[in-house]
Amino acid sequence: MTDETLPRQLAEIVDDFQDLTEPDRLQLLLDFSRGLPELPARLKEHPELLEQVVECQSPLFLSLEIGEAPERPVHLFFSAPPEAPTTRGFAGVLLEGLDGLPAAKILAVPDDVPDRLGLTRAITPLRMRGMTAMLGKIKRKIRESDG
Amino acid sequence: MTIGNDPQEKFAAYAHPERLVSTQWLEQHLGAEGLVVLESDEDVLLYETGHIPGALKIDWHSELNDEVTRDYVDGAGFAALMSAKGISRGTTVVIYGDKSNWWAAYALWVFALFGHEDVRLLDGGRDKWIAENRALTTDRPAVSPADYPVVERNDAPVRAYLGDVLGHFGNPLIDVRSPDEYTGVRTHMPAYPEEGAMRGGHIPTAASVPWGRAAAEDGTFRPREELDAIYRDEAGLRTGDDVVAYCRIGERSSHTWFVLAYLLGFDKVRNYDGSWTEWGNAVRVPIVKGTERGSAPARANAVSGS
Numbered sequence: 001m002t003d004e005t006l007p008r009q010l011a012e013i014v015d016d017f018q019d020l021t022e023p024d025r026l027q028l029l030l031d032f033s034r035g036l037p038e039l040p041a042r043l044k045e046h047p048e049l050l051e052q053v054v055e056c057q058s059p060l061f062l063s064l065e066i067g068e069a070p071e072r073p074v075h076l077f078f079s080a081p082p083e084a085p086t087t088r089g090f091a092g093v094l095l096e097g098l099d100g101l102p103a104a105k106i107l108a109v110p111d112d113v114p115d116r117l118g119l120t121r122a123i124t125p126l127r128m129r130g131m132t133a134m135l136g137k138i139k140r141k142i143r144e145s146d147g
Numbered sequence: 148m149t150i151g152n153d154p155q156e157k158f159a160a161y162a163h164p165e166r167l168v169s170t171q172w173l174e175q176h177l178g179a180e181g182l183v184v185l186e187s188d189e190d191v192l193l194y195e196t197g198h199i200p201g202a203l204k205i206d207w208h209s210e211l212n213d214e215v216t217r218d219y220v221d222g223a224g225f226a227a228l229m230s231a232k233g234i235s236r237g238t239t240v241v242i243y244g245d246k247s248n249w250w251a252a253y254a255l256w257v258f259a260l261f262g263h264e265d266v267r268l269l270d271g272g273r274d275k276w277i278a279e280n281r282a283l284t285t286d287r288p289a290v291s292p293a294d295y296p297v298v299e300r301n302d303a304p305v306r307a308y309l310g311d312v313l314g315h316f317g318n319p320l321i322d323v324r325s326p327d328e329y330t331g332v333r334t335h336m337p338a339y340p341e342e343g344a345m346r347g348g349h350i351p352t353a354a355s356v357p358w359g360r361a362a363a364e365d366g367t368f369r370p371r372e373e374l375d376a377i378y379r380d381e382a383g384l385r386t387g388d389d390v391v392a393y394c395r396i397g398e399r400s401s402h403t404w405f406v407l408a409y410l411l412g413f414d415k416v417r418n419y420d421g422s423w424t425e426w427g428n429a430v431r432v433p434i435v436k437g438t439e440r441g442s443a444p445a446r447a448n449a450v451s452g453s
Binding site: 026030060083084085086089122124126 | 208
C-alpha cells in the first residue's frame with residue numbers, strides 16, 4: 001500500500017490508518033490528538049508568531065521554523081484547544097508525518113494525503129477539508145519563506 | 148411522558164418547562180428506565196474524549212443529514228437510527244452538546260421533524276456539566292436495539308423552504324448570524340469559509356439577533372424575562388406572530404427556534420435551514436446590505452421556483 005511519493009514517516013501513518021477498521025481509525029486520530037505536544041515556551045510567550053488557519057472549524061494556530069539551505073529542514077508547531085480534538089488530531093498527524101523533513105519534501109507531498117487516511121466517511125468530507133487546509137497552509141508558508 | 152419533569156423554578160417561567168432539564172436533575176436520573184441521553188457536538192471526536200456516563204453519541208453530519216441530498220434522513224433512516232440507539236417512540240431523550248448546545252438544539256430540531264414527543268435539552272450542555280466536575284467516562288454504553296416506528300417526516304410545522312420565506316414577507320424574520328454576516332461585510336462565518344455565499348447581507352426586514360444572546364456565560368438559557376426583553380421588546384416579536392429564523396445552514400437558528408418555540412411559547416416558529424448558503428447563492432432573491440432591516444420587496448413572487 002505504501003506510496004513511493006510520500007515521505008516515509010508520513011507513509012507509515014497512512015498505512016497505520018489503512019490497517020484499521022473505521023472506528024479504530026477514529027480512536028487512532030484521538031491518540032494523535034492526545035499526543036499533540038504543548039508549544040515550546042518561546043512560542044507561548046510570543047503568540048504573534050502563530051498564524052491562524054481559518055479554514056478549520058475550530059481555532060488552530062500554526063508556526064514554522066525553517067533551517068538553513070540546502071536542506072532547509074522544517075519544524076512545525078501547532079496549537080489547538082482540548083475541546084477541538086479533531087483539529088488537534090489532524091495537527092498531530094501532520095506533525096509526526098512532516099516534522100523535520102526538508103522543505104522540498106514537504107512541498108512534494110500530494111495535497112490529497114488527508115483523504116488517504118480513510119477517515120472521510122466517518123468524519124465527513126466537510127471536516128476533512130480542515131486538514132487539507134492545514135497542509136496547504138504549511139506549504140504556502142514554506143513557499144513564502146523561499147526568498 | 149414516562150419520566151417526570153425537572154421542577155426547577157427557572158424552568159417554570161418558560162412556556163414549555165418540560166423541554167429542559169438541569170445538570171443536577173440529569174445526574175439524579177442517569178440510568179433511569181425509559182431515558183436515553185445523547186451527545187451532539189460540532190467536533191466529531193469530542194464525545195470520545197469523555198462523555199456523560201451512559202450517554203450515546205449522535206452526529207449531526209453523518210447521522211442526521213442525508214449523505215447525498217441536502218436534506219435530513221427520511222422516516223426509515225430515522226427509525227433505524229433511533230433503533231440503533233435504543234430509543235423507542237415513548238423514550239425520554241435528553242440531548243446535550245458543546246458550544247451552548249448549538250448542535251444539541253440542531254439535533255433536537257431534527258427530532259421535532261419526526262414528532263418525537265419527549266425530547267429535552269440539558270440546560271448549559273456539556274460545558275456546564277464539566278464545569279461542575281460531574282462524572283465523565285470514555286466507556287461506551289452497551290445498547291439494546293429498540294423498536295422505533297417508521298414515521299413520515301413532517302417538515303411543514305417547523306421547517307421553512309426558500310419559497311415559504313419569499314411568501315413570508317410581512318411577517319417577522321430573525322437573522323441569528325453574527326453582525327458582520329448580517330450587514331454583508333462577510334459572506335461566510337469566521338472560520339467557516341466552506342459554507343460561504345456569493346452575496347452578503349440579509350433577507351429584507353429580518354431583525355438581527357445573534358443566536359448566542361439567548362445563552363448566558365455558562366451556556367444556560369437566559370431567564371424568561373431576559374429572553375422577553377431581547378425577542379419581544381428589542382426585536383419586536385408579538386404573541387401570535389408567525390416567525391422564521393435563519394442563519395447559515397440552519398444549525399444556529401435551531402437554537403433560536405428552540406428559544407422561541409419552547410421557552411417563549413410562540414406557536415408558529417419555523418427554521419429556514421437553507422438559510423444564507425441558499426439565499427445568498429440564489430438568483431434574484433432580494434437582499435439588504437448594512438445594519439438597516441430594509442423593507443419588504445413589492446414583488447417577491449417575481450422569483451422563479453418559489
